[in-house]
Amino acid sequence: MFPWVYGFEWHAGYLIFLGVFFTVAVVVVSTVMLALFRTFRDFRQGRAAQLQWASNFHDLPPQHRACRHALTGELEGRVCEQNFDCRECTMHASLLAKQSSAPACCQESEIFGMPVPLDRYYHRGHTWVQAAEDGSLLIGLDELARRVIGKPDSLTLPAPGTTLVANSPALSLSRNGSEVRILSPVDGAVTAVADPGEDWLLRVKPAGNFSPRHLLSGLEVKAWYLRELERLQLSMGLPEGAPSLADGGVLVEDVASVCPKSQWDTACGDLFLNA
Amino acid sequence: MHSTHLIARGACRAPLPRFLMWIAPWVALFALGAYAMFLCLSQGLFHTNMDNRYAFGLWIFLDLTVIALGAGAFFTGFLLYVLHKKELKAVINSAVVIGLTCYSGAMVVLAVDVGQPLRAWFTYYHPNVHSMLTEVTFCITCYLVVLAIEYVPMLLKNRRLKLVPSFLVFEWELHKLMVVFALIGTLLSFFHQGSLGGLFGVLRGRPFAFREGLAIWPSTFFLFVLSAMAVGPSFVALTTWMVEKLARRPLVKPEVYDTLGRISGKLLLGYVFLKTVDTLLWINQTAPDRGFAAHRFYQHSAFGTWILFAEIALFGLLPAFILFQPKLRQRRGFLILAAVMACAGVTLNRFVLTIQTMALPTLPFDRFLSYWPSWQEFAAFGAIAAYAVLVYSFSYRYLTLFPQEREIALAEERS
Numbered sequence: 292m293f294p295w296v297y298g299f300e301w302h303a304g305y306l307i308f309l310g311v312f313f314t315v316a317v318v319v320v321s322t323v324m325l326a327l328f329r330t331f332r333d334f335r336q337g338r339a340a341q342l343q344w345a346s347n348f349h350d351l352p353p354q355h356r357a358c359r360h361a362l363t364g365e366l367e368g369r370v371c372e373q374n375f376d377c378r379e380c381t382m383h384a385s386l387l388a389k390q391s392s393a394p395a396c397c398q399e400s401e402i403f404g405m406p407v408p409l410d411r412y413y414h415r416g417h418t419w420v421q422a423a424e425d426g427s428l429l430i431g432l433d434e435l436a437r438r439v440i441g442k443p444d445s446l447t448l449p450a451p452g453t454t455l456v457a458n459s460p461a462l463s464l465s466r467n468g469s470e471v472r473i474l475s476p477v478d479g480a481v482t483a484v485a486d487p488g489e490d491w492l493l494r495v496k497p498a499g500n501f502s503p504r505h506l507l508s509g510l511e512v513k514a515w516y517l518r519e520l521e522r523l524q525l526s527m528g529l530p531e532g533a534p535s536l537a538d539g540g541v542l543v544e545d546v547a548s549v550c551p552k553s554q555w556d557t558a559c560g561d562l563f564l565n566a
Numbered sequence: 567m568h569s570t571h572l573i574a575r576g577a578c579r580a581p582l583p584r585f586l587m588w589i590a591p592w593v594a595l596f597a598l599g600a601y602a603m604f605l606c607l608s609q610g611l612f613h614t615n616m617d618n619r620y621a622f623g624l625w626i627f628l629d630l631t632v633i634a635l636g637a638g639a640f641f642t643g644f645l646l647y648v649l650h651k652k653e654l655k656a657v658i659n660s661a662v663v664i665g666l667t668c669y670s671g672a673m674v675v676l677a678v679d680v681g682q683p684l685r686a687w688f689t690y691y692h693p694n695v696h697s698m699l700t701e702v703t704f705c706i707t708c709y710l711v712v713l714a715i716e717y718v719p720m721l722l723k724n725r726r727l728k729l730v731p732s733f734l735v736f737e738w739e740l741h742k743l744m745v746v747f748a749l750i751g752t753l754l755s756f757f758h759q760g761s762l763g764g765l766f767g768v769l770r771g772r773p774f775a776f777r778e779g780l781a782i783w784p785s786t787f788f789l790f791v792l793s794a795m796a797v798g799p800s801f802v803a804l805t806t807w808m809v810e811k812l813a814r815r816p817l818v819k820p821e822v823y824d825t826l827g828r829i830s831g832k833l834l835l836g837y838v839f840l841k842t843v844d845t846l847l848w849i850n851q852t853a854p855d856r857g858f859a860a861h862r863f864y865q866h867s868a869f870g871t872w873i874l875f876a877e878i879a880l881f882g883l884l885p886a887f888i889l890f891q892p893k894l895r896q897r898r899g900f901l902i903l904a905a906v907m908a909c910a911g912v913t914l915n916r917f918v919l920t921i922q923t924m925a926l927p928t929l930p931f932d933r934f935l936s937y938w939p940s941w942q943e944f945a946a947f948g949a950i951a952a953y954a955v956l957v958y959s960f961s962y963r964y965l966t967l968f969p970q971e972r973e974i975a976l977a978e979e980r981s
Contacts, residue, residue: 298692308695312704315750319712322747326740330732339735346738350723350966352973354980469571525979526576560575 340459341374344474348374348458350566355522359415359507360386362514375415375458375564377505387504402516404541405434412506413515414476416458416564420506423494428477428501430461431491435519436473439555439562440466441545448484448492455479455495457505462492466547469556471563476506519562526558572964574725576972578815579963589959592952599949602942603678611681613942622920624939625679628947630762630916632668632954633706634790635909638798639665639713640748640755645829647748653825656818659720660809660967661802666713667954673710675950698765705758712751716744720965756791763790766919773856774863775923777848785844786919792840796833797912799826800889800905807902809962815975817968820896827901831889834908838882845878866934869922877918881911 292309293299333339348356358369359377365386377383400407411421417436421429432440443464455461461475479495507515520542527550547555559565573579580588606613616623642661645651677683690707693700722728722737760783767777767784777784803826810817849860864871888894888904895901925935939947961967 292691292693296691298694305695308693308701308704312708315708315754318746318750319708319715322743323715323740326736326743329739330736333735333739334732339731342738343731343734346723346734347728350969352970352976354973354976525976557576565575 337456340456344456344458345374347564347566351564354525355561355564357518359383359511359515362518363511364514375505378502383504400513402513403520405438405516407434407512407516409509409512412476412503412508413512414474414506415515416474416476417519417562418461418473418476420476420503421491422501426496427482428479428495428497429491430476430493430495431485432473435516435523435542436562438542438544439523439546439558440464440471441547442466449481451481451483453481454498455481455493467552467555469552469559471559472565473563477501522561523558526561527554572724572726574966576975577966578813578975585959585963589956592955592959595948596952596956599945599947599952602945603674603949605942606678606946607681607683611679613940615937615940615943620924620935620937622924623937624943624947625675627917627920628950629672629676629679630920631913632672632950633759633762634794634797634912634916635801636665636668636672636798637755637759637794638800638802639668639716640709640751641795641798642802643716643744643748644752647745648752651825653819653822656822656968656970657802657806657826659965659969660806661798662713662716662720663958663961663967664802664805664954666710666717667957669706669710669713671950671953673706674953675946678946698761698768701761702758702765705754705761709751709754709758712747712754715740716747716751719744720961720967723966724964755794759794760787760791763787763919766923769923772923772926772928773853773858774926774928775919776852776856777844778852785840785847789837789841789844792833792837793912793915796830796837797908799830800834800885800908802826803830804902804905804909805958806968807898807905809968813962815971816978817971817974819970819974820898822970823898823901824892824896827889827895827904828892830905830908831886831891831895834882834886835890838878838886841878841882845874863922863926866926868936869918869925873914873918873922877911877914881907881914885911 294301299305333342353370356371356375358366358371360366360383361369366382369382371380373380373383400409408419411419413419413433417433419431419433421431423429443466446462446464448462449455455475455478457476457478458474460472463470463472465471477495478498479501480498481493482496483494485492485494523542543549546558550558579585602613614623638661642654642658646654646658677686680686689700689703693704695701719737719741722733728734728737763786764779764784766772766775767779767786769775775786777786779785779787803823806818806823853860853863861871863869864874885904885907888900889908895904921937925937927933927935
C-alpha cells in the first residue's frame with residue numbers, strides 16, 4: 292500500500308490503482324470534514340436555528356407548506372419554498388404591493404366559535420404577535436392552539452434574556468406524554484414571561500426594526516384559520532376515525548382530553564409545524 | 567420515554583408488541599446464523615461443504631446476488647442527485663437502507679468465507695493489484711463507508727435525534743453534499759460490480775465462464791455492471807411494494823413505480839441484447855477456441871439448456887418487454903411480476919456463474935461435481951437475510967424511509 296510496505300511495486304498498474312483508491316478516500320473524508328466544518332460555522336454565525344427550521348420545513352408534506360396566497364385563493368395550489376419566511380419572497384412582495392397588510396385595528400372575528408382578534412399578527416405555527424406601547428412585542432398562543440393543547444401538563448418558557456429566532460422553537464409544553472415545541476414568530480430577546488392568567492406568554496424586544504411581513508394579518512387570517520381547521524380534521528381523522536369537526540360545529544375546549552393520544556400527537560405535529 | 571416518541575409524527579406504525587412479534591423469528595434466525603458463523607470462524611471452513619475444487623459456494627452466490635440487488639442504492643442516488651430525477655426522492659432512503667444491508671451483509675459473509683478475520687487488513691495493506699478481487703475488496707469497503715455516510719442523515723432525522731440542534735444542522739449540511747457521495751458511489755459501484763463479473767470472465771481454466779473482452783476487462787465485467795443497474799430499480803420497486811403490502815398503506819405515488827419500471831425496462835432490454843450477443847460469441851467463438859463445444863456445458867441434467875433460456879428469455883427478455891411497455895408497467899401486478907422476474911434473472915445469472923462454473927468438468931479426467939451446502943452455510947445465509955430484514959424493519963419503524971407516506975395519507979383522507 293505504501294512504498295515502504297513489503298510487496299509495493301513502482302509500476303503503472305499499482306500506482307493507478309492506489310492513486311484512485313487514495314483519491315476516493317481523500318474525497319470521502321474531505322466531504323465529511325467539510326460538512327462538519329460548515330456545521331461549526333453555522334453555529335458560530337448564529338445560523339443554526341434557521342437551518343434547523345429549514346430542515347424541518349423540508350420534511351413537511353406539501354399540504355402543510357401551502358403559500359399564504361394559496362390560502363386566500365390568489366395563487367391556487369402554490370407551495371411555499373421560502374420556509375414560511377415571506378421577508379425573502381419576491382412573489383409576496385409583489386402581491387403585497389397591491390394590498391394593505393396592516394392589521395385591521397380593533398376588529399374581532401369569530402370562526403367556528405373561536406375568537407380571532409384581528410388587531411395582531413399571526414404566525415403559521417399558531418402564535419400571535421402584538422406590538423405593545425413600549426415597543427416590545429407580546430407573544431401568545433392563538434385560540435385554536437389553546438383549545439388543541441388544553442391544559443398542558445408542563446410548560447417550559449424561555450428565561451428572560453434568551454434570544455429567539457423566528458421559526459425556531461421558543462417554548463415547549465407537554466401533554467399526554469407528548470412534547471410540543473412552539474415556534475417563535477419573531478426575532479428578538481425575551482424580556483419577560485407572563486404571570487398565570489395573562490393571555491400572552493412572552494414579552495420580546497425585537498431584534499432591529501420589527502417587520503411583520505412574514506406574519507399573517509387582516510382578512511387572510513380567516514382563510515388561514517379555515518384551512519387550519521381542515522388540517523386539524525384531517526390529522527385527527529387519519530387512522531382510527533377520530534371525532535371530527537362537522538360543518539358549523541364548535542371545537543371543544545380541550546381537544547387533548549377527548550382525542551386518542553396518537554392522533555393528538557399527530558395533530559400537534561401538523562398544527563405547530565413540528566415535522 | 568415511550569417507544570412511540572421515536573416514531574415520526576403522523577407515521578402509522580404497528581404497536582410495539584406486534585412489532586416485536588414480527589422481528590422475533592428473524593432474531594432467532596439471525597442468532598442461529600451467528601452461531602454457525604462463529605463455528606466457521608473459530609474452528610474452520612470444514613463446517614462447510616466447500617473444498618479445494620468447489621471453492622465458491624452458497625456464500626459467494628449470496629454475495630454476488632445481494633450486491634447486484636443492492637445496486638439500486640447507487641443507481642437511484644445517481645439518478646436523483648446527478649440526473650435530477652426528482653420523483654426518486656420518494657425511494658432514495660429505502661434504496662440506501664437496502665444497499666447498506668446488502669453490502670454490509672456481503673462483507674460479513676465474505677469475512678466468514680475468507681476466514682482469519684484478524685488478518686483481514688492484509689488485503690488492504692498488501693494489495694495484489696492484478697487481482698479483480700482486490701479491486702472488489704477495496705471498492706466494496708469504500709462503498710460501504712459511503713453508504714454508511716448516506717445513512718447518517720436519515721438516522722439524524724429520527725424524531726428524538728433531530729431535537730439535538732447540532733445533529734439537524736449537520737444533517738442539513740451533509741445532505742447538501744450528497745451529490746459527491748452519489749458520484750463516488752457510482753464510480754465505486756461501476757468498478758466493483760464490473761470486477762465481480764470480471765473475476766469469472768478471466769478464469770481461463772474454466773471455459774464455461776471465460777470471456778473475451780475489451781482491453782483487460784472481459785465482457786462479463788460490463789454485463790455485470792449493466793445487469794446490476796437494470797435490476798437495482800426493479801428491486802427497489804419490489805421492496806417498496808412488499809413494504810406497502812405489509813404496512814397496508816401506499817408509501818409512494820404511482821409515478822415513482824412507473825419511473826423505476828421504465829428505467830429498469832430500458833436497461834434490461836439493453837442488457838438482454840448485449841447478453842445475447844455475448845452468448846452467441848461465446849458459443850461460436852470463445853468456447854470452441856478453448857476446445858469445447860458449447861453444447862457440452864449443458865449435457866448435465868441439473869444444468870440443461872433450459873437454464874440458458876430461463877436466464878435470457880424468461881427472466882430477461884420477458885420482464886424487459888413488460889417494463890418497456892407503458893401500458894403494461896402501469897398495471898401494478900404486471901410491474902411487480904416483471905420486477906420479480908428481473909430479480910430472479912440476475913439471481914440466476916449469478917448462480918450460473920458461481921455454481922455451474924464450479925460444477926462443470928474442465929479436464930478429461932474431471933467429473934461433474936455436485937455440491938450441497940452444509941447447515942452452517944444455510945444458517946449463515948439465513949442470518950444475512952434476517953439481518954437485512956431486521957435493519958430494514960427498524961429503519962422503517964423509526965426513520966423516514968418514504969417521505970411521501972404522510973402526504974399520500976393526507977391526500978387520501980381529503981379525498
